[in-house]
Amino acid sequence: MTETVVVAGLRHRYGDVVALDDMSWTAEAGRITAVLGPNGAGKTTMIEMAEGLRCPDAGTVRVLGRDPWRADAEHRARVGVMLQDGGLPGGTKPRRLLTHLAAMHRRPADVDDLVARLGIDAFAGTAVRRLSGGQRQRVALAAALVGRPEVIFLDEPTAGLDPHARRDVWRLLDEVRDLGATLVVSTHSFGEAERLADKVVVVARGRVVAEGTVDEVGGSAGLEQTYFTLTEDVR
Numbered sequence: 001m002t003e004t005v006v007v008a009g010l011r012h013r014y015g016d017v018v019a020l021d022d023m024s025w026t027a028e029a030g031r032i033t034a035v036l037g038p039n040g041a042g043k044t045t046m047i048e049m050a051e052g053l054r055c056p057d058a059g060t061v062r063v064l065g066r067d068p069w070r071a072d073a074e075h076r077a078r079v080g081v082m083l084q085d086g087g088l089p090g091g092t093k094p095r096r097l098l099t100h101l102a103a104m105h106r107r108p109a110d111v112d113d114l115v116a117r118l119g120i121d122a123f124a125g126t127a128v129r130r131l132s133g134g135q136r137q138r139v140a141l142a143a144a145l146v147g148r149p150e151v152i153f154l155d156e157p158t159a160g161l162d163p164h165a166r167r168d169v170w171r172l173l174d175e176v177r178d179l180g181a182t183l184v185v186s187t188h189s190f191g192e193a194e195r196l197a198d199k200v201v202v203v204a205r206g207r208v209v210a211e212g213t214v215d216e217v218g219g220s221a222g223l224e225q226t227y228f229t230l231t232e233d234v235r
């Protein structure tokens with residue numbers, strides 16, 4: 001199986017804080033990989049490195065065979081990113097923003113279709129700063145998908161969404177995966193990991209403590225119980 005994301009021996013400190021301590025994992029092509037771990041485990045730091053936004057102190061990251069920190073614009077266009085806080089410009093209206101982003105890509109998704117599928121229609125003409133947290137999440141997800149990227153990093157994509165919106169997002173992510181994209185999704189939801197993930201990576205204290213399918217990681221105890229056992233001592 002082709003490994004689209006390879007993280008090997010990643011180390012990173014913020015002053016005295018060790019954020020990543022020899023972290024290694026892979027995400028396979030055309031699969032959804034869910035990254036689970038307690039607050040402060042190092043998920044965001046690691047995902048920012050895979051996105052090319054942060055340079056590790058040591059270790060290597062490869063995305064589509066390239067070092068994301070040194071990658072050119074052509075590589076970056078193949079990678080979609082949904083940041084935890086959205087990172088959206090407050091004064092822009094969602095449809096205008098998505099149309100603008102679509103124009104930057106060679107083979108963009110259909111903006112009207114994305115807007116309809118993620119239930120953005122109702123607020124497509126309202127400035128981002130006036131939107132609720134869940135509405136902004138949906139726009140941020142659409143922005144990550146509009147360029148039809150081959151690899152997509154999503155930091156807690158359904159946090160704060162109501163059940164209908166969450167279901168819509170899961171269906172859309174399934175479809176994007178079925179079209180061949182590789183997705184890496186960080187989440188605090190066992191239900192989300194069980195529903196979506198072909199593979200689960202559990203991180204704690206900057207290291208991977210389990211990696212495999214939901215069944216392989218959860219075993220007979222189940223994912224939730226196994227997670228608590230693996231991460232108990234970090235609380």
Ligand SMILES: Nc1ncnc2c1ncn2[C@@H]1O[C@H](COP(=O)(O)OP(=O)(O)OP(=O)(O)O)[C@@H](O)[C@H]1O
Pocket residue numbers: 014017018019037038039040041042043044045046
């Ligand atoms: N810019 C920064 N400066 C200093 N310390 C940081 C910075 N970013 C993260 N840290 C620290 O690094 C560690 C890992 O943080 P990170 O945000 O990567 O964890 P996380 O697993 O994404 O957490 P969460 O689930 O809360 O999003 C934490 O101890 C955090 O306080």
